[in-house]
Amino acid sequence: MRVLDKLISKNVKKLFKILNVCSSKPIFLKNFIMICEKYLEKFSSVNVPAHSADVYKTNGSNAKLIKIMKFKKIEVEIKNTINN
Numbered sequence: 001m002r003v004l005d006k007l008i009s010k011n012v013k014k015l016f017k018i019l020n021v022c023s024s025k026p027i028f029l030k031n032f033i034m035i036c037e038k039y040l041e042k043f044s045s046v047n048v049p050a051h052s053a054d055v056y057k058t059n060g061s062n063a064k065l066i067k068i069m070k071f072k073k074i075e076v077e078i079k080n081t082i083n084n
Contacts, residue, residue, distance in 0.1 A: 017068070019062070019068070039079050
């Protein structure tokens with residue numbers, strides 16, 4: 001039996017919830033960085049060319065996360081993370 005299968009047993013599933021943390025729609029890294037720069041005093045970024053292994057676009061579902069955490073807009077969440 002694989003280690004992961006042992007960790008995710010019926011007992012563990014009852015104790016924990018596995019959540020996908022995403023924005024439910026693609027957000028460009030450049031937009032994320034601009035939001036961080038807005039709220040952080042000592043934050044600087046440098047543009048570098050894309051690497052061939054970089055993922056251009058991904059999608060995910062965060063329905064469980066939204067239901068449990070009452071997730072807000074990504075900018076609000078980034079600001080709250082920085083301020084805490």
